[in-house]
Amino acid sequence: MAEVVLKSLSKSFGRDVGVEDISMTIPDGAFVVLLGPTGAGKTTTLRLISGLEKADAGEVWIGGRNVADEMPAQRDVAMVFQQYSLYPHLTVRDNLAFPLKSPILKTPPEEITRKVEEVARVLQISHKLDNKATALSGGEMQRVSIGRALVRDPAIYLMDEPLSSLDAKLRTDLRVELKRIHASLGATLLYVTHDQIEAMTMATHVGVLDHGRLVQYGTPREIYENPNSLYVASRLGLPRINVLPADIFGGVPPGTTQIGLRPEHITQGDGQEAEVQRVEHLGDQNRLHLTLKGHAITTIADPATDYAPGTMLKISPKNPLCFDAQGHRIR
Amino acid sequence: MSSFSVTEPTQRTKWVSGTLVIIYALVTMLPLAWIMLTGFKSPADAISYPPKVIFDPTLEGYVNLFTTRTRQTDEFLAANPPETWYEEIVREYDMVIAGPSKFGERFLNSVIIGFGSTFLSIVLGTLAAYAFSRFKIPLADDLLFFILSTRMMPPIAVAIPIFLMYRQLGLSDTHLGMILLYTAVNISLAVWLLKGFIDEIPREYEEAALIDGYTRFQAFYKVVLPQAATGIASTAIFCLIFAWNEYAFAVLLTSGTAQTAPPFIPTIIGVGGLDWPAVAAGATIFLLPVMIFTILLRKHLLRGITFGAVRK
Numbered sequence: 001m002a003e004v005v006l007k008s009l010s011k012s013f014g015r016d017v018g019v020e021d022i023s024m025t026i027p028d029g030a031f032v033v034l035l036g037p038t039g040a041g042k043t044t045t046l047r048l049i050s051g052l053e054k055a056d057a058g059e060v061w062i063g064g065r066n067v068a069d070e071m072p073a074q075r076d077v078a079m080v081f082q083q084y085s086l087y088p089h090l091t092v093r094d095n096l097a098f099p100l101k102s103p104i105l106k107t108p109p110e111e112i113t114r115k116v117e118e119v120a121r122v123l124q125i126s127h128k129l130d131n132k133a134t135a136l137s138g139g140e141m142q143r144v145s146i147g148r149a150l151v152r153d154p155a156i157y158l159m160d161e162p163l164s165s166l167d168a169k170l171r172t173d174l175r176v177e178l179k180r181i182h183a184s185l186g187a188t189l190l191y192v193t194h195d196q197i198e199a200m201t202m203a204t205h206v207g208v209l210d211h212g213r214l215v216q217y218g219t220p221r222e223i224y225e226n227p228n229s230l231y232v233a234s235r236l237g238l239p240r241i242n243v244l245p246a247d248i249f250g251g252v253p254p255g256t257t258q259i260g261l262r263p264e265h266i267t268q269g270d271g272q273e274a275e276v277q278r279v280e281h282l283g284d285q286n287r288l289h290l291t292l293k294g295h296a297i298t299t300i301a302d303p304a305t306d307y308a309p310g311t312m313l314k315i316s317p318k319n320p321l322c323f324d325a326q327g328h329r330i331r
Numbered sequence: 332m333s334s335f336s337v338t339e340p341t342q343r344t345k346w347v348s349g350t351l352v353i354i355y356a357l358v359t360m361l362p363l364a365w366i367m368l369t370g371f372k373s374p375a376d377a378i379s380y381p382p383k384v385i386f387d388p389t390l391e392g393y394v395n396l397f398t399t400r401t402r403q404t405d406e407f408l409a410a411n412p413p414e415t416w417y418e419e420i421v422r423e424y425d426m427v428i429a430g431p432s433k434f435g436e437r438f439l440n441s442v443i444i445g446f447g448s449t450f451l452s453i454v455l456g457t458l459a460a461y462a463f464s465r466f467k468i469p470l471a472d473d474l475l476f477f478i479l480s481t482r483m484m485p486p487i488a489v490a491i492p493i494f495l496m497y498r499q500l501g502l503s504d505t506h507l508g509m510i511l512l513y514t515a516v517n518i519s520l521a522v523w524l525l526k527g528f529i530d531e532i533p534r535e536y537e538e539a540a541l542i543d544g545y546t547r548f549q550a551f552y553k554v555v556l557p558q559a560a561t562g563i564a565s566t567a568i569f570c571l572i573f574a575w576n577e578y579a580f581a582v583l584l585t586s587g588t589a590q591t592a593p594p595f596i597p598t599i600i601g602v603g604g605l606d607w608p609a610v611a612a613g614a615t616i617f618l619l620p621v622m623i624f625t626i627l628l629r630k631h632l633l634r635g636i637t638f639g640a641v642r643k
Contacts, residue, residue, distance in 0.1 A: 052538050072541040079542045085535035089557040102544030148543070 001188050002063030002076075002155040003028045004049065009058035011044055018044035020212040022058070026156065026205070029186045031179075033199040033220075035235045036209035042192040043082070045209070046158045049190065050077050062155050073104055078149035079158040082192075084141040086133035086148075093129040096120065096147050105152070119147045122177060139166045146174070150181065156188045163198065178202060196238050200224070208232045230327035233260045239287060239298040241321075248272070248293060249317050253330050260321040263287075266299040271316025276307045290315065363618070369611035377607040391420050392608025396434050396599065396616075400426040434613060437595040442620060443506055444591055445575040448513035452570045453563060455514070456521025457529075461551060463522070464529040465537075475526070478519045486516050487579045494583055504589045512584070513574040520573075521566050528562025529555065564631035568624065575621050592617050 004026040011018040019041040026032050034042045047053040049060055051072035060067050067075050078099070086095050096116045100107040107115070120126040123143040128136060133144065146162050163171045179202050182189060193199055199206055200220045207217045208231070216223060216232045227233035233241050242263065246256040249272065274290040274297060286301045290313065299315065307313065322330040340348070369377050371388040394417045402425060411427070413419040421428055459478075463471055493512065494503075502508030532555055540550035556563075578593045585591065596613040599606055 050542055052541065071546065072538075073544045073546060077542060079539070081535055081539060083533070083535050085533070085539040087536060087539070087554055098540070099543035103546075103549065104544035148539075 001028055001186055004156050005061040007059040009048055010056050011048055011053055012056060017212040022214045024207055024214055024217055026188060026190055029188055030204045031182050031189045031202055032205045032207060033203035034192045034207050034209060035199055040209040041212040042209055043160055046160055046190065046192060050079050050158055051075050076155040077158055078152045078154040080146050080149045080160060080162040082160040084145040086141055086144055088134045090133060092125060092131050092133055092144050095133050095144055096151055099148060099152050115151045119150050123147045139170055142166055156190060159189065159191045161192055175202060196236055208235050228329045230260055230323045233321055237262055239263050242297045244295055252322050255324050256322040256330050257325045258323050260323060261317050263299045265318045267316050267318050269314055271314050273312050274315050276309055276311040276313055278309060279307055366611045367615050370608055370615045372608050374606060374608055392612035394420050395606055395609040396612045397432055398428045399430050399432050401429045403427050433595060437590050437592045440589055441575060441592040444509045445571055447510040448517060448574045449567055449570040451510060451514045452517040452521045453567050456518055456525050457563060459522045460525035460529050463526050478522050482519045490583055497584055504585045504587055506589050509589055512580060513577060517570040517573055521570060524566045525562055528559050532558050561631045564628040568628060571624060572621055
C-alpha cells in the first residue's frame with residue numbers, strides 16, 4: 001500500500017478534455033471516491049494512474065516514485081474495469097490466478113491456490129471456479145473481475161464502478177466486504193461510482209469532478225454538508241437537493257440568486273404555504289412532492305403522516321445553502 | 332397451441348435447404364470421388380467406355396506412382412521370382428521395380444514449402460495485423476491499401492522479373508525461394524483477414540493484462556493470440572490452400588531439388604503412356620494434407636465461441 005499523488009495532471013483527446021490540471025493526494029490507506037457525471041474525467045483519471053494513458057502534462061507519484069516512465073505492470077496497481085474484461089479463453093480460476101502468475105509477481109503455485117480460493121470464498125464464486133469465464137452471469141463476471149484485483153496486494157486498487165451491475169443484495173454484501181478489506185488490509189483505493197450510498201458509506205475522501213477539473217475534495221460529510229458550489233451540492237443527496245430562487249423565502253445574504261435546500265432541511269408547520277402534489281410511501285419515510293409558487297420541492301416526512309394530494313402545508317427552510325449566479329457558494 | 336416460432340425454421344424450409352445442400356455436396360464431391368476411384372482401377376478399367384463404376388480394385392496406380400519400372404528378359408524374370416506384393420503387381424506386365432520414383436521427394440517439397448510459407452505468412456501477418464489494429468501508425472490506411480494492392484494483379488504477371496531476380500539471387504529451385512515467394516503472395520491476405528479478427532477483440536483484455544503485470548508482448552501472446560485462434564486458423568487454411576495448389580510459379584521456378592507435387596504429377600503421363608490410375612493416385616495423396624489440416628482446424632472455423640465476456 002502506498003500514497004498516490006497527482007500533480008497538475010492533464011490529458012486531452014483531440015479537442016475533448018479528459019482531465020485538466022488535477023492535483024490530489026490519496027493518502028496511504030485512504031478510500032477515495034470520485035464522483036461526477038459521464039464524461040467528467042473519472043475513468044481517465046484511473047487510466048492515467050494505471051499507465052494505460054500517458055498524461056499530456058503533470059505527474060503521477062506512487063509510493064514516492066514518479067511513475068512517468070513506468071509501464072502499467074511496473075506501477076504496481078490493480079484495476080477493476082467497468083467492462084468486466086475477463087479473459088474469455090480462461091476458466092474463472094485461471095482468470096483469478098492470471099495476475100499472480102505474471103512475470104512480475106511469480107507467485108509459488110500453492111500460494112496461488114490459497115489466494116484464489118480465499119478470494120473466491122469472499123466473493124461467493126467458489127462453486128464457479130472451474131467454469132469458463134464466458135459461462136457466468138453478469139453479476140458473477142463482475143465479482144470475478146473484482147476478485148482478479150483482490151488477489152493482489154498492490155500500491156493502490158483502482159475501481160471503475162465495480163458494483164454497478166450487481167443486484168441490490170449482492171451490492172450491499174460487497175460494499176460491506178470492500179469496506180472490510182479496506183479496513184483490515186489498510187488498502188488504498190480510488191473508486192469511481194455514481195452511487196451516493198457507496199460514496200457516503202465507504203469513502204474516507206470524496207473528489208468531485210466537473211468537465212475534467214477537480215472542483216472539491218474532502219470527507220464525504222464535508223462534501224455533503226459544505227459543498228462549495230451548486231454543482232457539488234447536486235452530486236450527493238437522494239432525493240436531490242431542491243434548487244429555488246433566492247427570494248422565495250427571503251433572508252439570504254446579498255448576491256445570492258439561488259438557494260439549495262436539501263429535502264431534510266425543510267421544516268413543516270410554519271412559513272410559506274405549499275401544495276402537496278404527490279406522496280410516496282417508502283416504508284421508513286414518506287417522500288412529499290410539493291409546489292410552492294410554481295416551483296417543485298421534494299421533502300421527507302414521518303411515515304405516520306397522511307397527506308392527501310391537494311393538502312396545503314406550511315414549510316420553511318432550515319440552513320439553506322446560498323449560491324450566486326455562477327453557482328458558487330456564498331458563505 | 333401454435334407451434335410457430337420466429338427462430339425455428341419450418342419443416343418445409345428444413346427439407347428445401349437440406350436437399351439443396353445435398354445436391355451441392357454431390358456436385359462438388361463427384362469429381363473428387365471419381366479421382367479417388369480411378370486411383371484404384373487398372374489402366375484398362377480407367378479408360379473403358381462406358382465408365383466402370385464397379386471394378387476390381389488394384390493398387391497398381393499407387394505402385395506405379397511411387398516406383399520406376401523396367402522391362403526385363405524372360406530369363407531374368409524366371410530367375411528372380413517376385414518377393415513382395417507390389418513386385419507381383421508389376422510382374423504382370425513383365426516388369427521389375429528399378430527404384431523409387433521422385434513422387435515422395437516432390438510431395439515432401441510440397442509439405443515443406445506449403446506449411447513453411449503458411450507458417451511464415453501467419454507469423455508476419457499476425458504481428459503486422461496487431462500493429463495495424465492497435466498502434467497509431469503514420470499513414471496506416473495508405474500502407475494497408477498498398478499491402479492489398481499487391482494482390483490486384485495476378486501474381487504470374489510478374490513471373491519474368493521474379494524469374495530473373497531469383498536467378499540472380501540464387502533462389503531458383505530452392506525451398507527458401509519458394510517459401511519467400513508464396514509468403515509474399517499470401518501476406519496481404521493474411522494481414523487483412525487477421526486485422527479484421529484482431530479488431531474485434533476488445534482492447535480491454537490487453538489493458539487488463541498490462542495492469543496484471545504483463546508486458547505488451549506477453550499480453551499479446553497470452554491474451555490476444557488465444558482469442559485470435561479462430562481467425563488464425565481460417566487464415567492459415569486459405570494460405571495453405573494457395574501455396575499447396577500453386578502451379579504456375581512452381582513450373583517456372585523449380586525443376587529439381589525444390590519441385591513441388593503439382594508440376595510433378597503431370598509428368599507421370601509422359602512416362603510409359605497415359606497412366607491415369609497413377610495420376611489419380613498422386614492427386615488423391617496430394618489432397619490429403621490440406622483435407623486433414625482443414626478437418627483438424629474446423630472447430631476453430633465455427634466463430635463466436637469466445638465472444639461476450641466484455642460488457643458493451
